[in-house]
Amino acid sequence: MIRVEGVSKTFAGGFQALKNVDLGIRRGEIFALLGPNGAGKTTLISVICGLVNASAGRVLVDGHDNVHDYRAARQMIGLVPQELTNEAFTTVWDTVSFSRGLFGKPRDPAHIEKVLRALTLWEKRRNRQLELSGGMKRRVLIAKALAHEPQVLFLDEPTAGVDVELRREMWEVVRELRHQGVTIILTTHYIEEAEEMADRIGVIRRGEIVLVEEKEALMRKLGSKELTLHLHEPLDAVPESLAGHALALIDDGHALVYSYDAAGQEDGSSISGLLADLEAVGLRVKDLHTRQSSLEDIFVSLVRERA
Numbered sequence: 001m002i003r004v005e006g007v008s009k010t011f012a013g014g015f016q017a018l019k020n021v022d023l024g025i026r027r028g029e030i031f032a033l034l035g036p037n038g039a040g041k042t043t044l045i046s047v048i049c050g051l052v053n054a055s056a057g058r059v060l061v062d063g064h065d066n067v068h069d070y071r072a073a074r075q076m077i078g079l080v081p082q083e084l085t086n087e088a089f090t091t092v093w094d095t096v097s098f099s100r101g102l103f104g105k106p107r108d109p110a111h112i113e114k115v116l117r118a119l120t121l122w123e124k125r126r127n128r129q130l131e132l133s134g135g136m137k138r139r140v141l142i143a144k145a146l147a148h149e150p151q152v153l154f155l156d157e158p159t160a161g162v163d164v165e166l167r168r169e170m171w172e173v174v175r176e177l178r179h180q181g182v183t184i185i186l187t188t189h190y191i192e193e194a195e196e197m198a199d200r201i202g203v204i205r206r207g208e209i210v211l212v213e214e215k216e217a218l219m220r221k222l223g224s225k226e227l228t229l230h231l232h233e234p235l236d237a238v239p240e241s242l243a244g245h246a247l248a249l250i251d252d253g254h255a256l257v258y259s260y261d262a263a264g265q266e267d268g269s270s271i272s273g274l275l276a277d278l279e280a281v282g283l284r285v286k287d288l289h290t291r292q293s294s295l296e297d298i299f300v301s302l303v304r305e306r307a
């Protein structure tokens with residue numbers, strides 16, 4: 001649906017916010033773009049949407065070059081900005097209808113009604129936006145972005161500052177849109193949001209895409225667990241009879257680390273087998289603890305500054 005090819009962006013002051021970014025977004029997926037503050041998420045979205053000119057590279061939206069074929073590309077895209085940019089004195093209905101007109105689409109009150117109902121804004125359609133809560137204002141921005149029936153929706157930090165209940169509600173709205181065939185790209189600081197929603201996850205750090213992966217694959221990595229067994233007596237080597245288990249000796253032989261895939265071992269049989277084998281060779285365990293790497297760990301290590 002979207003092809004980003006060799007996109008770089010250097011701002012007027014000389015700061016390079018994007019470095020040779022290549023990225024493909026598949027039709028109908030939810031893609032979460034993660035990255036720390038200032039990594040380049042908003043800049044990348046702005047380049048794709050044609051709001052910021054790339055210094056190099058190109059962007060194709062469903063095959064339309066977003067510079068040479070700007071109108072066609074832009075018409076396919078809806079953008080929900082990070083900042084609340086609502087016009088205070090315009091009613092919900094007017095602002096959403098007007099937004100559709102901006103894209104040269106004919107009036108379609110039935111579509112506007114559908115969008116407002118889906119975002120539970122129907123009751124508020126005659127209200128001026130200054131009369132809305134923050135969460136409602138954010139939903140109005142989503143409604144505006146959907147007014148011209150885009151095939152791709154960008155959500156820049158859609159749930160920043162939104163309470164837990166409303167966040168879940170927004171996730172439902174986004175899932176429903178995907179169900180209707182809309183391709184969704186969201187940026188977020190909430191790892192939980194990416195875990196919950198995304199089909200694929202991309203991580204950007206200092207203007208570079210450092211990882212793009214299926215969420216399921218990432219979750220499997222996430223599922224890797226470690227069991228550390230602290231021994232009463234230190235060992236020189238892992239006993240031969242325990243060779244069948246994925247064990248490593250650490251801490252000068254005072255502890256054994258057992259790595260296992262949590263996803264595949266939910267019944268714990270491999271652990272009970274290991275403990276039985278330890279007993280059989282007469283190893284006594286003083287203490288044990290488990291550790292599970294999280295998406296957050298992976299994320300933190302990916303974005304950490306390299307020395």
Ligand SMILES: Nc1ncnc2c1ncn2[C@@H]1O[C@H](COP(=O)(O)OP(=O)(O)OP(=O)(O)O)[C@@H](O)[C@H]1O
Nearest residue numbers: 011013015017035036037038039040041042043044
């Ligand atoms: N118009 C501009 N002129 C100069 N530098 C800019 C401009 N816009 C953004 N930048 C810089 O580009 C970098 C990336 O900014 P961007 O807003 O894309 O980050 P982000 O990943 O969206 O961050 P956040 O999570 O904080 O929203 C930052 O260092 C920012 O200061």
